[in-house]
Amino acid sequence: MHNDLVAALDIGGTKIAGALVDDGGRILLRAQRPTPAREDGETVMRAVEAVLAELAGSPLWPGVGSVGIGSAGPVDASAGTVSPVNVPGWRGYPLVERVRAAVGGLPVALVGDGVAMTAAEHWQGAARGHANALCMVVSTGVGGGLVLGGKLHTGPTGNAGHIGHISVDLDGDACPCGARGCVERIASGPNIARRALAGGWTPGPDGDASAAAVAASAHAGHPVAVASFERAAQALAAGIAATATLVEIEIAVIGGGVAGAGEVLFAPLRRALADYATLSFVRGLVVAPALTGTDAGLLGAAAAAPRPVGSRSAADRAAALGG
């Protein structure tokens, strides 16, 4: 057996998912644990080790040549450390070193979750075949990643593509990150719901005041619900247009729960994009829904995994497709 499999880890504030993935992007085995997010760092690490141990118990394990990790951010890929906002026990936590020790010294790569989702969409999703793309997750937060010149652009610390925290409203509402008017502060699910409630929208009998409930009202034509999605779409459009104007991208791929609202989001987004993406070289920009769904984190971690010399990483293959 050749070492043509990778072990992928997708680490979030709710769950730690692992998988063995082949070079065609097929998930051959899965393992998962809840993230003990309120516990100390070593307890969180034991959950990661339990996932790895379950994968390592498989007869497929000898075929694993490397490990790719996609983690909630911030991460520092150059230092191999993570500091996920929702996992307070991990601050500057040496995750790469600890995972490498747990897998007997195999090579390990780390990227942020926005970059991982982008790697997945570029490899198997809506960004496939595109040399220059922005991929985004619009959900509880707003994250993203970039493909530039056919390759995943991670930046030195693995955090590039953080479109949720660019300011599109420099005098706007304070964002928890410390800045004002960030895309996330306007376009995330909780902010869509907050704005609808503030505007007089009320939940139905089930009391559901989520962005999904606002989306259902918007589909039914409720003007406050429609307006809240339009405002989110405007902020997303300004951020996407800014990205295209700065680095030249041909497609923006949007996934995450809020993207599940469908045309309630995408129709005003396309209209607003025409307002903000005005220069000749960005006017052709296309917006598309993401395709890789809940496996995006695992597939992206697999795509980011290092490969033995002489082999080609999944990301390289994706790059070749894209270039």
Place this chain on the structure above:
Amino acid sequence: MHNDLVAALDIGGTKIAGALVDDGGRILLRAQRPTPAREDGETVMRAVEAVLAELAGSPLWPGVGSVGIGSAGPVDASAGTVSPVNVPGWRGYPLVERVRAAVGGLPVALVGDGVAMTAAEHWQGAARGHANALCMVVSTGVGGGLVLGGKLHTGPTGNAGHIGHISVDLDGDACPCGARGCVERIASGPNIARRALAGGWTPGPDGDASAAAVAASAHAGHPVAVASFERAAQALAAGIAATATLVEIEIAVIGGGVAGAGEVLFAPLRRALADYATLSFVRGLVVAPALTGTDAGLLGAAAAAPRPVGSRSAADRAAALGG
């Protein structure tokens, strides 16, 4: 004599400058013509050809191996065409093909002027040695370019880095580009002057109502003049922070006439940057004034020029320094 020289062209709305540049970045010969910007496209081209003919008359010319062009934008590097806003006779004008014909078929490369300035600053200026940088010109307009992963990031059409036309105020004033609240709409010299006048600032006895005159008043402590520069600095900071958050850069280099205002601009810019560049991986971002001055366009065009196979372009050498 080896072909280790390049011919550089810097094409703007006011002048067409040319030079022979060696691989150390020394300008060995210059030629220049006014841009007949109001004339038809062929008349403008004749001015370019006159500059090239003057360079070609030099005994150094046989050492020229290629031509690099930096042009006012928009450009389309993939098509080899230019459509400078201030040269209406050129719309989709096939500048690369025409220059190649004028120089007997030598290889020709085209980049936008913001990208050219960036190449110059990366090669010989304040961005030297930095693998990830944003370089900007703040003047009548606001332009820029990016160095990513040690290399000039031009984008497929040569327009990447257009920071002047990202929106940092999505409900803000209409910009001539069609969008709202663009960095240029707030931070360019004419907008600094406009805002000061609207706030009650009045020019001195000489009637000079330029941004430079506003800067002089700001140095003397005039509160409206100070406030106009502070607002420009805020918009620049939001744009620079957005760029750093999207692609990871370690330095932002600022040139152009407005940067000549010095601390009246740079002091509030550094303060505002702390407000908008909040995530861990962008907090170390440094701002510095540009160093290459009026030769930036020529040096950048030279850096962007293609080199013979087996040789290395100036940009590659700059990349090696940066990486």
